[in-house]
Amino acid sequence: MLRPMREPVVLVTGANGEIGHGLIETLAVEGGARIVALDLVALDSSLASKCHEVVQGSILDRELLHRLVSRYEFRTIHHLAAMLSTRAEFTPGAAHEVNVQGTLNLLELAAVQSEWSDRRVKFLFPSSIAVYGMPSLEVKTSMRRIQEKTWNLPTTMYGCNKAYCEHLGRYYARHYKQLSTQSSSSCGVDFRSIRFPGLISAVTVPSGGTSDFLPEMIHAAAAGKPYACFVRPDTRIPFMAMPDAIRALLLLERADESFLTRRSYNVTSFNPSAEEFRERVMARWPDADITFSVDTKRQAIVDSWPADVNDDGARADWGFRPEYDLDRALNDYLLPGISGRSEPRSVT
Ligand code: AKB
Numbered sequence: 001m002l003r004p005m006r007e008p009v010v011l012v013t014g015a016n017g018e019i020g021h022g023l024i025e026t027l028a029v030e031g032g033a034r035i036v037a038l039d040l041v042a043l044d045s046s047l048a049s050k051c052h053e054v055v056q057g058s059i060l061d062r063e064l065l066h067r068l069v070s071r072y073e074f075r076t077i078h079h080l081a082a083m084l085s086t087r088a089e090f091t092p093g094a095a096h097e098v099n100v101q102g103t104l105n106l107l108e109l110a111a112v113q114s115e116w117s118d119r120r121v122k123f124l125f126p127s128s129i130a131v132y133g134m135p136s137l138e139v140k141t142s143m144r145r146i147q148e149k150t151w152n153l154p155t156t157m158y159g160c161n162k163a164y165c166e167h168l169g170r171y172y173a174r175h176y177k178q179l180s181t182q183s184s185s186s187c188g189v190d191f192r193s194i195r196f197p198g199l200i201s202a203v204t205v206p207s208g209g210t211s212d213f214l215p216e217m218i219h220a221a222a223a224g225k226p227y228a229c230f231v232r233p234d235t236r237i238p239f240m241a242m243p244d245a246i247r248a249l250l251l252l253e254r255a256d257e258s259f260l261t262r263r264s265y266n267v268t269s270f271n272p273s274a275e276e277f278r279e280r281v282m283a284r285w286p287d288a289d290i291t292f293s294v295d296t297k298r299q300a301i302v303d304s305w306p307a308d309v310n311d312d313g314a315r316a317d318w319g320f321r322p323e324y325d326l327d328r329a330l331n332d333y334l335l336p337g338i339s340g341r342s343e344p345r346s347v348t
Contacts, residue, residue: 006073009034013059014081016043018204022246024050059102065109074113076122079106085130085158087208092157099161107172114187124253125193129305130159137303145310155304166193166264192252193264197238199245202337210301214277221281221288222338228293233275236307240269241329244322255318266309269322
């Protein structure tokens with residue numbers, strides 16, 4: 001039977017977000033990937049020219065998703081769209097809709113896609129350290145590097161959403177329609193997820209997250225603006241420079257599925273306290289006006305996230321090694337990148 005041909009492409013949802021910026025730039029430099037970018041807001045013009053098509057719309061719009069399936073063969077889906085942890089607490093119901101129903105829609109799209117093409121569709125999902133829930137600051141500070149299977153009791157809607165979507169992804173990858181007589185291991189959704197720490201980009205400033213205090217601090221200092229950090233000076237969670245996050249995503253995407261021992265992996269790079277980071281920033285901009293004004297509610301969220309995570313699985317299974325420790329991230333990536341820009345882009 002002659003099947004209508006659809007173009008093979010990579011779908012990136014939440015394309016205008018921080019990870020979307022880094023991913024599209026990197027894929028464009030590598031060449032070869034035809035990117036269909038989907039976002040609620042208009043894509044930055046610098047990114048749009050690097051995409052095969054830019055679609056402005058919602059991951060909750062199933063008709064739109066069906067139209068996309070009718071035109072394209074999605075071989076890989078980077079599902080980056082999400083409502084982050086702070087914003088999600090103001091509208092938990094809407095966050096659930098976007099973070100869970102949106103992800104379910106994309107997983108369904110991947111499953112349908114795979115049935116059409118008779119091949120497994122890679123589904124890359126950025127999860128988060130927000131899936132963890134440390135019961136107290138004492139326990140948090142007494143624990144070393146947290147492993148994937150421990151302390152999975154998130155306290156935020158966003159963390160609950162990410163944790164549940166990891167389960168959904170595992171279901172679609174391993175157990176989808178398990179009672180069907182037509183099950184075939186050659187197709188289905190090849191779900192792979194990374195529990196990202198806080199991310200710092202030289203190009204964009206995040207908004208709506210709770211790990212935003214470090215990126216906000218350095219971008220404010222570079223812009224000569226005062227910054228009141230919303231967590232205590234001793235606050236410590238893991239972070240990573242954006243190029244390492246993008247490398248991790250692409251390494252995991254390209255890993256042989258048979259080498260993967262789990263569907264969700266921790267990755268990490270450095271974990272300075274807010275004060276240690278402030279000292280590094282002050283060394284570069286001695287006149288920077290950085291103070292602390294603790295928001296106790298947001299502090300409680302950050303205190304529920306681990307001080308460090310164990311990423312041995314990512315290292316063993318797909319060869320992940322961060323290239324940027326804190327000093328290198330500052331000296332070779334953040335300081336030159338931020339200083340060289342007039343105004344970083346603020347993304348949601
Ligand atoms: C957030 O703060 O919500 C995110 C995250 C840690 O996943 N940056």
